[in-house]
Amino acid sequence: MEEFTSPFDVIVVGAGINGLGIARDAAVRGLRVVLLEQDDICSGVSAWSGRLVHGGLRYLEHRDFALVRESLRERELLFRLAPHLVKPLRLIMPLSSHSSRPAWLIRIGMILYDALSFDKKTQGHEVLDRTAILRRFPGISPDGLHGAVVFTDGQVEYAERLCTEVALAASGAGAAIRTKARVEEPLLEGGRVVGVRYRDTLTDEMHEVRAPVVLNVAGPWIDRIFRRGAPEQPRLNGGTKGSHLIVDSFPGAPDDVVYYESKTDGRLVLVIPWMGRYLIGTTDLRFDADPGEARCDADEMDYLLGEVNELIPTANLTPKDVLFTYSGVRPLPYAPGVKEWKIPRSHVLHDHAPDLPGLISVVGGKLTTYRQLAEDAVDDAFKRLGRKSPKCVTANLPLPGAAGDFGQARQALRAEGLADTTVERLLALYGTRAFDVVAQAGGAGVGLPVLDPATGALEAEILLAVRQEFAKTLTDVLARRMLLAFEPGHGLDTVDRAAAVMGAECGWDENRQAAEIRGYREWLERLAVPSRTEENRPAVEGSTP
Template structure:
């Protein structure tokens, strides 16, 4: 049996889904003394948590929906992340250009910013500033002057490496007793006498099946929440997921590119578009399209790409971006509630704990909605709910002030100097380790101290060293090569996506884990296949109905292959 940790005595709660919300619940529940098992069909942060714009924000546009509570909650949680994970989350300036064509007049934007500042009393970042046309053009030299009236600059947060945040939550949860089982698909809830008694599952790596027992199950599968309940013998449940697809393009720095995050209204149709500096490149996004298919199949299509490129070219006349400039793309399906006949941008972003007792399954709760910024508050609400259902007083929530594992050293500059002094690792390797792992970089350096061969630079472009590969599987819960490269060491998002070094990486991992040649070959093939999620769309491919062919861009015909994401 390959998953004995999932069988045996019942757990207090089973959590389905290892996105940011499921991991937050597992961490909080374990810290409050509950026996929790978390099951995930793929890997940590393998779904929508990785496919956002990687901003930690209060949700300025939610003010338009008069959702003041969500904005206030988001701003509070944003501030907490600056404290709890300063190695991963930091303030960044955002600019909102004010143009004559904007559907939101300048006075409305400024009024919104006053409210935004008022709702974030005690915040770390500076208050907003209003810029004249001249000052806006001086700060953002590439901006179009056509109709420009000025700009507003304010601050939110950026989480460049969302995957690393998820990994640290999982590590903290496991350290405190949670069982984290990845690549285990929940096939159906176990029901008896109208009550949930656990879940049936399949290990997707071995094909083994089994059961994990608990009288509380929290379905936190994001856009897959309905699939998790669609099984034979389960009473018909109401549709809960109404997710929308959001796509991003990744490009290298280009003429006229901003230094701030730029958040602006499309001249064409009033949609909000973002240009986000990210890891030395730029994210351009995002779209908001109803998506009815399997969330795993979400891809950026040519209509979305042409639209986003056209918008950037209109805002920045010297950019001249074309499809040939797109290095890779990604898409995710937002886990929004199902609200038919409602505009995509108006669907609520707040979370709901849906109790299935009224439809014949007591003890089953589905978490609907939520967003990256507010994962901790969502988790607190869910764990408080678990204690209420177990008729036990809830202990105080510890995550309000609990530093993440990589945040145990406040002075990262001093940590860099210390690690450089105690090891023979090059400065750029030490910089990489501290940026990815924060204070946990010490553990990686200790591996090199114990075995100097692990100082080998496996991927020269990213400066990935062999010790990181072992750390990924021994400590950071990775099971496959794709887990390691895409969601632990993150070379998947670096130039070349690690393809030049993939053979050496699988050799290091294979020697350490005892993989035979067939397993090594399958791991490399699996990673190359996974890279299709980053493919640049084919100009002749399908086009979302929401986007016509009117965007003014140049496209070059080429097809997406398994290595389409590798053009960097």
């Protein structure tokens, strides 16, 4: 990793969706910006959500109409700016006598939700009676059921790809992006923060980079970033852990997302079709340990399985049906004494002056509203730099894979001799950048080596990840560029070949390739299914205790 030879206007710490959005907006508006990330693009909380792009229906209960309106507006923008990655889908909310929220209140909420998304191009809500919902969702328990509302929100199946495209857009606008760059402490001169020291985690070398504005956008890690070499700062992060279960289709499984109230504690639980399977979530538990250590525990799994079995009696899901799990820590503000579900979800720019002038921490935020958060942060950065801010234009800039006509792209890819499975995969993950994948192998579609026959994944995707998409390790490629980590078998059948292809590109010897394979297998342990007896805990889907 080379040293930086010139100063920047802004340093962004963290390559989650919010940090990437800030880096892009800042670069587009002409600021010299560098982004530093301790691991990889989308290696933190941005990957561990329910992968929905939503207006925040439940925020209406808190009367946070501004956040709902902002979220709905940004949802619509994402439908337009990244149509290959963010897609509308219908959600069902059952109306039941067991609910603490009366049907009339939910209907009023739906009317408000549609009103606040007055600029939407998607379908509004509809109310179904008992007969209609049982016809649409025959697996639902009829006990206490007297209808449902159906409404539209969005889904980003591949949040990792969304983050990658924002990173590409940021880099294309001039931002410098450095992964495996762990910020260790601030540079202080005259009592001001004038930059940071960071460690290259691959070489263990220390480096410095300077800028008059440092934006700490490390999500649930924001309190760690500047503990060393600086005055003690107030606690900002009060994140809660959310866990999800992944299961195959089961008897009575819905075709739509189901968003319903738990009989146990009134929390809202979701059953979400995802990558040909189902994602069940989520929990909301205080978590004060290292966010990187968040894992689904047995109590959370039992809770979520119990909720689905209550909603869908024919499901009969048990821990043996859980293929894998994942957990993340929401980057919420520290709010001691406040119920987890009541902690505000809006973002705050926290100025560390007078102790650390020049340092601003971004607290909170969510995937749906990352673009607006970035606009707010960059507007603030211009003020701190004493410069007039150009108008933000990211609301009108499609992401790289959204350029061009998808129908024509599909025909052209088929004309290259690619199988339909590969064509649909490339369009879903890369949009019209699918042609960049083909170009890595010289542009000849016929005979392009297939890495994984089940998904149609190509070896050329590895080359693209390394050459254009900032990937530096095998885990970066398989978990966050190609998404094979979440397919059946987790890509383990292809891992040796993938390491060889990447090794040839990066100049790795056999020892380095073996180390990369071990690193990937260790990463997969975070997806493990919890067990009451630790020694019986399977490492990953399909393994044996």
